[in-house]
Amino acid sequence: MTTAIVPDPEAIRPELAQPGSALPVPPQGLRASRNAGFTSLRVGVTALWLSVIVLLPLAAIAWQAAGGGWQAFWLAVTSHAAVQSFQVTLSISVVVTILDVVFGLATAWVLVRDNFIGKGLIDAVIDLPFALPTIVTSLVMLALYGKNSPVHIHLQHTPPGVGMALAFVTLPLVVRAVQPVLLEIDRDVEEAAASLGASGPKVFATIVLPSLGPSLFTGAGLAFSRCVAEFGSVVTIGGAVPGKTEVSSQWIRSLIENDDRTGAAAMSIVLLSISFAVLVLLRIVGGRAAKREEKAA
Template sequence: MTSVAEAGAAQPDSVAPEPGEPTPGARSGRYGSTSLRVGAASIWLSVIVLLPLAAIVWQAAGGGWDAFWLAVTSNAAVESLRVTLTISAGVTVVNLVFGLIVAWVLTRDDFPGKRIVDSVIDLPFALPTIVASLVMLALYGPASPIGLHLQHTKWGVGVALLFVTLPFVVRSVQPVLLELDRETEEAAASLGASNRVIFVQVILPALLPALLSGAGLAFSRAIGEFGSVVLIGGAVPGETEVSSQWIRTLIENDDRTGAAAISIVLLVISFVVLLVLRTVGSRAAKREELSA
């Protein structure tokens, strides 16, 4: 008769998981079922994002394709889109440069009041955008204390958009700068590379994905911005009237189908820009990993 000890010895030994490999049941036991998490995330995404998007698409399609096309190709709509896209593109480029500089200073330099400056960067996230417009009007309006009158000008709209979109670039680049390997920079410097060469060939390729991601977020925020430009811009047709203000005008005139149509155009532009920039950024990150 086989003893209990022999029976236990005859059983195959359990194979210990490799280091870093999750133990059986860890996926569902420790943090709950994967399917449950996916289901909860899908429901929340549907309620918060997909349903509102579906509703606005349905409203835009309510008048048919002809009504949609007339709404997005009207002279006022085209002019507002032109103003929106040109100013937003310029703002994004400016914030790419100065956002990188601000992020660099916050991560590489020490100076009095650094924590205060770091906190101020997030102020546009917390500040109501209409308050930002009031601030801009007080600073650059007819009674400007610095003698700079930008109300009802494209420059005024641009300054307002610079204010609300700067944090997107800074906060996208700052974590990557903190994680960069300083030894690589020191090695390049020891081999005689100049600061410019080190930045262009060592630092910038590593920052490119984050820069593109921040640029996409800043651009998408700029083309949909309303509150910060409503007072300083003045909605001058063909000059300072951005698409969000034209949408408000359509709603006030009870043209909800036309307003929804312009909104769809802005959504598509934002989605395409984000998709393209993030795809380019992902490919750049993969090339950087392969070269490393």
């Protein structure tokens, strides 16, 4: 009777040998060089794509704005119509941002803390402005608050009408910024504070609101930046009344229609600078908040 000889796996596959044996793997330096090569490739592709869709257009608009020289740039952004459009844009944007913070926080709180019929539907409707074309938003607002308003509220060609359109497209930014943070807040801390005699408003002010501060600030900054740059949602409901409802984006369109591309580019640079300053401020505040959380942990 012949006995079958089973080969030793370690003799066949050196990679299964005990530590200390020779392993058929690439040297450490080779692996590191391969990883560095792939990293460089990813960084290069990302930088190229960002250059094509972001940096080059920004450089082009900056070059066009500087085409007429500093004096032409200054005259374009300090003209009476330009200053009026800035005043209308910034004043309405500030009011809308404050309303977004208040009602966005309330909406996020209801969606996270309360259970009711239709909650999923409301949660889905919050994202509707992200998918809806902004010009459709303007038409919807005109149908609801125009001259033939079915609710008998006439806001056409008025600052409140512009504010309603801007609030419609910016409220979800605050809600979606606050909602995930509110979900992560430890309810046990709130219950402990309530058991020690703290009232509901005090628990909210001392425990919940500080935790939501960075997310509220982020949502407010994004909403404000969107308000400053918005165009489509205010086209029909606003009417571009100078000094009343004409926002800066509409004044830029008027400059383009009058073939003043240098002035339009100069106005665009100012709006871009405002939005960029807000985004930088958000990064600074977010970084400081993250450092405070790391220290507290």
